[in-house]
Amino acid sequence: PSAAETLDLAALAGKLRGYGRREMTEVIRLLVMPVRDLLDEWFENVELKGLLASVAVRGITQGPFAGGTTFNLLHHLTTGDGYFRATAKGGVGAISQTLAKAAQSSGAELRTNTRVLRVVVKEGVATGVELDSGEVIETVQVISDYDARYTFTQLVAPPELEPEFNRAVQHVRYNGSVARINLALSELPNFPTLDEKALQGTLVISPSIMHLEKAFDCAKYGNVSDQPYIEVTIPSLADPTLAPEGNHVMSIWLQYVPYKGNVDARQICELVLARLSEFAPNLRSLVLHTQVLTPHDFQERFHLSEGHLYGGNMTLAQTFFLRPIPGFAQYRTPIEQLYLCGAATHPGGGISGLAGRNIAN
Ligand SMILES: Cc1cc2nc3c(=O)[nH]c(=O)nc-3n(C[C@H](O)[C@H](O)[C@H](O)COP(=O)(O)OP(=O)(O)OC[C@H]3O[C@@H](n4cnc5c(N)ncnc54)[C@H](O)[C@@H]3O)c2cc1C
Structure with a gap:
């Protein structure tokens, strides 16, 4: 590092020391910790831990048992892309x-x-x-x-x-592991257990830490789990200009879909529709159009190496x-x-x- 960078690093180290011995070691411990261990220390509820752990593995090719996943959680939180995510009027x-x-x-x-x-x-x-x-x-x-x-x-x-x-x-x-599926819908799907206000947020299918780890296990061997981690948003609820009147768009995040693996776009679309239909039984009948983007599509269409959304794991x-x-x-x-x-x-x-x-x- 240059002299200026050395000074910056020294200032950072000084700040860390300023926390005191106990907090300083805690910061270091958190950075390298698997998010599973962190959540086990603080929570008991299996579903809550599954939901909280999903952010820690979002976009990376690792499961929640991996060291350093707490760091990824902190990264998402500090960049404002944690549990409560925003979009812009008119789309991103x-x-x-x-x-x-x-x-x-x-x-x-x-x-x-x-x-x-x-x-x-x-x-x-x-x-x-x-x-x-x-x-x-x-x-x-x-x-x-x-x-x-x-x-x-x-x-x-x-x-x-x-x-x-x-x-x-x-x-x-790199080894991108996320696919995106966008649906054009003739109307708002009916999720019988959710009210419309809940649909304005992000719907997450990640019922346990083990669910995430097992989904990652499949990706390690180049496959897509039939119980994947899914995030769903309906951006047209927040911004009706994104779809013709009465219609909606649904944007789906599907993980893990390994770049280095056997991925069939038609099959993963079918998989997602099957999983989501468990919660919204009329979903299939509303689909007007689908768009499936796998890590290979991200590489070909947007030049993202190995389809990684963040320019590297x-x-x-x-x-x-x-x-x-x-x-x-x-x-x-x-x-x-x-x-x-x-x-x-x-x-x-x-x-x-x-x-x-x-x-x-
Ligand atoms: C499907 C998907 C979902 C995502 N979801 C989220 C999310 O929910 N929240 C979040 O915070 N982040 C998300 N991200 C990540 C976020 O979008 C990226 O981290 C961010 O866009 C990176 O910004 P950038 O400016 O580095 O690159 P980009 O936004 O990729 O911009 C690079 C630009 O360079 C252009 N370009 C490429 N090659 C050339 C060339 N040869 N000559 C000229 N121009 C070229 C491209 O067309 C593009 O416009 C997502 C990414 C993807 C792909």
Whole structure:
């Protein structure tokens, strides 16, 4: 680390010491602890523990028995993506639109539907980007919002980099394990045991910690459990503009669906409909259209390496100054004037905007 980073780390260590000996050791214990152990210390109710544990494994390819899953829980809580999740009016895309307007009003030129083919590197320095149209834009700095694997295999040619760095890029852990299923519905499904207010929140099928661990067990061997972890939201309840009048959209998070596994889009859609029909018996009859996105679809359509939603698994070994690659934290890369930002960098995935703010500062 640089002198400034060493000072930052020392300040952090000082803050930790300031908690006193007992609290300091407790913080360290929490970071490495399996979330199962944490919840067993505090709660008795099996269903409650299942619900609370789900956030600790959300988006990662680990089960709740794994060390470090308490850290993932804390990460979701600190980025505002814990138990009570919010969306934006007009959908999450409305946030991008608002940011785009703010940037344009400050003079930024935005080009959409334009693909960067590669970063132009001359003698170890990024000097511009080449677009798919063949146009080269010369720049002083290039900032890639893409993950380390994509940036350093597709945008920068590996021969520009040291073998040691290329090896580290290959060893970033991705193995996405979430599929998304979106349903267009002719009307609001009937969940007999829930009132409409409850439907405005997130519905979670994670009845126990063991349920989550068993679902993960299947994924370890490349399979999808027939008792998966499911989260459901109906965004059109909060924002009716998302569907034609009377219709609704249902957005479903399905985990674990391993990138490195046998996944059939039709089968997982059928599985989800079967599980949800146990709670909403009329669901199937309301489906007008389905969209299934597996980790392979995320990779092909959005260039997310191995379909990982957060630009790399959010584990302790890939976080803080180890993210995205040990030795290349603080948004720097081995190529001068080329920086990384976005979910692949500290503080990781989610829609916090913090990585972008940090690099701008
Ligand atoms: C299905 C799904 C569900 C999620 N759910 C949640 C959630 O509920 N809560 C939450 O907090 N987070 C969620 N996340 C994670 C969150 O969306 C990401 O962490 C966040 O969007 C990352 O932001 P980013 O700016 O790093 O990258 P992105 O938002 O992925 O933006 C990268 C942009 O770069 C563009 N691009 C790609 N390649 C090129 C190229 N060659 N040239 C030019 N442009 C290119 C892409 O089109 C894209 O617009 C979810 C992610 C997914 C995929």
